Structures are given as structure tokens and as C-alpha cells.
Amino acid sequence: MKNISILGSTGSIGTQALEVVSENSNALNIVGLTTNTSIDLLEKQIDTYSPRIVCVMDGDTALVLEKRLKKRGLAVDVVTGLEGLIAVATASENDLLLTAVSGMIGLQPTLAAINAGIDIALANKETLVAGGQLVMDAAAASGVSLLPVDSEHCAIFQCLMGNKHEEIDRIIITASGGPFRGYSHKQLESVTLAQALKHPNWSMGKKITIDSATLMNKGLEVIEAKWLFNLRNNQIDVVVHPQSIVHSMVEFIDHSTIAQLGLPDMALPIQIAFFYPERVANNRPALDFSQIRELTFSEPDRIAFPCLQLAYDALEIGGTMACVLNAANEIAVSRFLNQEISFLDIPRINRQVMEQHQVIVHPNLDDVLAADAWAREISNAYN
Ligand SMILES: NC(=O)C1=CN([C@@H]2O[C@H](COP(=O)(O)OP(=O)(O)OC[C@H]3O[C@@H](n4cnc5c(N)ncnc54)[C@H](OP(=O)(O)O)[C@@H]3O)[C@@H](O)[C@H]2O)C=CC1
Numbered sequence: 057m058k059n060i061s062i063l064g065s066t067g068s069i070g071t072q073a074l075e076v077v078s079e080n081s082n083a084l085n086i087v088g089l090t091t092n093t094s095i096d097l098l099e100k101q102i103d104t105y106s107p108r109i110v111c112v113m114d115g116d117t118a119l120v121l122e123k124r125l126k127k128r129g130l131a132v133d134v135v136t137g138l139e140g141l142i143a144v145a146t147a148s149e150n151d152l153l154l155t156a157v158s159g160m161i162g163l164q165p166t167l168a169a170i171n172a173g174i175d176i177a178l179a180n181k182e183t184l185v186a187g188g189q190l191v192m193d194a195a196a197a198s199g200v201s202l203l204p205v206d207s208e209h210c211a212i213f214q215c216l217m218g219n220k221h222e223e224i225d226r227i228i229i230t231a232s233g234g235p236f237r238g239y240s241h242k243q244l245e246s247v248t249l250a251q252a253l254k255h256p257n258w259s260m261g262k263k264i265t266i267d268s269a270t271l272m273n274k275g276l277e278v279i280e281a282k283w284l285f286n287l288r289n290n291q292i293d294v295v296v297h298p299q300s301i302v303h304s305m306v307e308f309i310d311h312s313t314i315a316q317l318g319l320p321d322m323a324l325p326i327q328i329a330f331f332y333p334e335r336v337a338n339n340r341p342a343l344d345f346s347q348i349r350e351l352t353f354s355e356p357d358r359i360a361f362p363c364l365q366l367a368y369d370a371l372e373i374g375g376t377m378a379c380v381l382n383a384a385n386e387i388a389v390s391r392f393l394n395q396e397i398s399f400l401d402i403p404r405i406n407r408q409v410m411e412q413h414q415v416i417v418h419p420n421l422d423d424v425l426a427a428d429a430w431a432r433e434i435s436n437a438y439n
């Protein structure tokens with residue numbers, strides 16, 4: 057049995073991960089689960105998976121759940137806040153932690169789990185964007201595995217199996233292009249929240265769905281890839297592939313390219329991380345090549361979608377800049393979701409906050425947390 061805790065079990069990745077656990081209940085066991093506020097769903101998950109410990113971020117909401125569980129005679133530790141997330145992340149029974157919260161709130165629990173010697177299945181890309189060097193240094197020091205769950209990074213991870221790092225020429229990350237692929241800057245001025253929330257291929261949480269629409273998701277993935285695969289900035293390319301069948305590729309020094317293909321279903325990357333280094337069978341459909349009419353590839357439009365270029369800029373600048381871009385973007389997306397700002401305000405805020413930032417070149421954790429807090433405050437103040 058592999059003991060797993062999931063940070064963000066009530067979200068899109070979290071619920072799909074629990075389906076994978078149900079499909080493999082002979083091999084996978086749940087220790088801890090967490091939610092921000094979704095306690096009705098968390099209670100159902102407690103009934104199905106019997107975790108020892110759960111975390112509800114908000115203290116008052118946690119009390120409501122605690123009372124309900126007590127009334128039903130269920131003995132589950134209910135913890136709360138960031139300390140609660142860290143308690144679930146570092147539970148002594150954990151063999152593996154799936155980090156599937158949205159946003160850089162995942163950074164400190166992930167670092168704590170790594171320092172406790174627990175392997176990480178990483179969906180929460182913001183953690184690596186904000187604290188990439190810290191996370192990679194901690195993982196190297198404690199010898200744990202960082203297993204990518206993001207579909208593109210899982211694809212690259214698979215393409216690299218059996219190849220040496222020095223044989224990589226570049227990686228090519230595929231982007232669907234989102235709901236506004238092909239739109240001009242002028243057309244983007246009037247897009248609505250409802251349109252932005254309609255991803256063409258994937259059903260995901262709201263924050264990442266908006267990131268896909270701005271191409272910030274691809275920018276975050278470029279930064280995530282740099283850290284996960286120890287690449288130079290000029291080794292990471294992005295290509296638009298609207299069908300989301302080729303999940304990414306690696307080109308080697310002999311100009312052979314290996315790609316990973318599959319239907320758009322996150323169960324596979326989750327399953328690969330849960331069982332690595334084994335591959336296990338599943339009952340999900342395979343690709344039917346006779347039904348694929350076309351696989352197309354084109355250059356991303358970095359002018360109409362400036363967030364992708366901002367991510368490359370942040371990588372070039374280094375230090376705390378990627379953390380600041382991430383924090384600005386988290387706030388801008390949340391304000392767009394609250395319909396306080398327009399779609400094009402997202403890249404505008406991200407750029408303006410980056411322009412004001414005094415970079416710390418070799419940040420420690422306190423520096424990263426301070427840069428994150430600073431950027432959030434500034435981003436909230438922009439009109
Ligand atoms: N969805 C996908 O297919 C993919 C997602 N990812 C990445 O995985 C991560 C999760 O994405 P996704 O599942 O779509 O997101 P969701 O919004 O669907 O779920 C996020 C989860 O985290 C919880 N949560 C949200 N905010 C906080 C907070 N401040 N503190 C504690 N818990 C919190 C949510 O609780 P509640 O239910 O109460 O809101 C929920 O359980 C993101 O980093 C995303 O970029 C990567 C690749 C694909």
C-alpha cells in the first residue's frame with residue numbers, strides 16, 4: 057500500500073486523483089485531505105476514503121465540519137490554516153504528497169513535506185514558479201522525488217525516460233491556445249468572463265482556466281519546466297497545438313524528437329506520479345488514431361497574449377521576479393473572476409507590478425514570502 061495525502065482534494069485535480077485512488081484501492085491508501093471551504097464535498101470524501109487527518113483552511117468553517125463529524129461519531133483530526141496544511145503535508149504515514157491546491161499557498165507545505173523526506177506529486181505549478189530554486193535545493197538535499205503531474209511536464213518526463221540530460225537539445229511545450237486562439241488585441245478588449253471560462257479541451261479549476269485563456273498558464277509552465285528539468289531558458293519553446301493530443305515533446309541533440317500523446321484526461325499524469333517507476337493498466341480509453349483528422353502546430357501570438365513573454369522575461373531577470381509575476385497574476389485573475397477588471401487588465405497589471413519590483417537575486421524563503429506579499433498588495437491597488 058502506498059500512503060498518499062492530497063492538498064486540495066476538493067478541486068479538479070484532487071477529485072480526479074481520488075478517482076484514481078478508487079480505481080486502485082488495492083494499492084493506494086488515503087492519509088490526509090484538504091479543502092479551502094468545500095466541507096460538504098470533503099465530508100463525502102471522508103466517508104469514502106477514511107483519512108486520519110483533514111484540513112479546512114478557514115477556522116470557522118473547520119469548526120462546522122468538526123461538529124458534524126463528532127455528531128456522527130467519526131474520529132478524524134480536523135486541522136486548519138497554513139499550519140494545518142503543513143500538518144497534512146508532513147503526516148508521518150505519508151509516502152507521497154499530491155499538491156493540488158491552487159496558488160503559491162502550496163509552497164510552504166511542499167517544502168515542509170520535502171524536508172520530512174516525503175515524495176511529491178506536483179500539480180501545483182505556482183509553487184515552483186514562486187520558489188523554484190528553494191524547492192529544487194530542498195529536494196536535492198533530502199533526496200525525495202518530485203514527480204510532475206502537470207500534463208505537459210508529465211509528457212516531458214516520459215519522453216526523457218531512458219535518455220541522458222546532456223542529450224536534450226530543447227523541449228517543446230504544447231499550448232491549446234485557449235478559448236481566444238487567433239483573437240487580435242482589439243477582439244480581446246471585449247471578451248467576457250463566461251467566454252474566458254470555456255476552455256476548448258480541458259475541464260479545470262477557474263484560476264488555471266483563466267491562465268490558459270491569457271497564455272499565462274503556458275508562461276508558468278515554461279518556468280515550471282526550467283526547474284523540474286534543469287534547463288537553460290533558451291532550451292524551452294512553446295508551440296500552439298489546438299487539439300491537446302500531443303502533450304509536449306523533447307528534441308534531442310541528434311534532432312530526433314520524442315512526443316507523448318494521449319486523450320486530454322488528467323487521470324494519466326496523476327496515475328503515473330502515483331505509481332512511478334511502474335506503469336499500471338487502467339480501463340480508460342486509448343487514442344483512436346483512425347478518428348484523428350488533424351494535428352496542427354503554430355507559433356504562439358506573444359503580442360496579443362503578452363503573459364507568455366512576461367514569463368520568459370521573468371526567467372531572464374531571475375531571482376524574485378517569477379514569484380512577483382505569479383503573485384500579481386493570482387491577484388489579477390481573482391479580480392477578473394470577481395468582474396472588477398477586464399481581461400486585458402490581467403497582463404497590464406502583471407507587467408506594471410514586474411516593472412516596479414526590486415529583484416532579490418538569491419532569495420531565501422523569507423525573501424520569497426515578502427516579494428509575494430508586496431506584489432499582492434500592489435496588484436490589489438491597481439485600477
Ligand atoms: N485542473 C487541471 O486539470 C490542472 C491543474 N493544474 C494545477 O493544479 C493546481 C490545482 O488546480 P485545480 O484542481 O484546477 O484547481 P481547483 O480550483 O479546482 O482546486 C483547488 C483546490 O485547492 C483548494 N484551495 C484553493 N485555494 C486554497 C487556499 N488558499 N488554501 C487552501 N486550499 C485552497 C480548493 O478548495 P475549494 O474546493 O474549497 O475551493 C480545492 O480543493 C493548480 O496549481 C493548477 O495550476 C495543473 C495541470 C492541470
Ligand SMILES: CC(=O)[C@@H](O)[C@H](O)COP(=O)(O)O
Pocket residue numbers: 206207208230231232233234258267268269273274322
Ligand atoms: C491539463 C493541463 O496540464 C493544463 O495545464 C492544460 O495544459 C491547459 O491547457 P493550455 O494549453 O490551454 O494552457
Ligand SMILES: [Mn+2]
Pocket residue numbers: 206207208277
Ligand atoms: Mn498543463
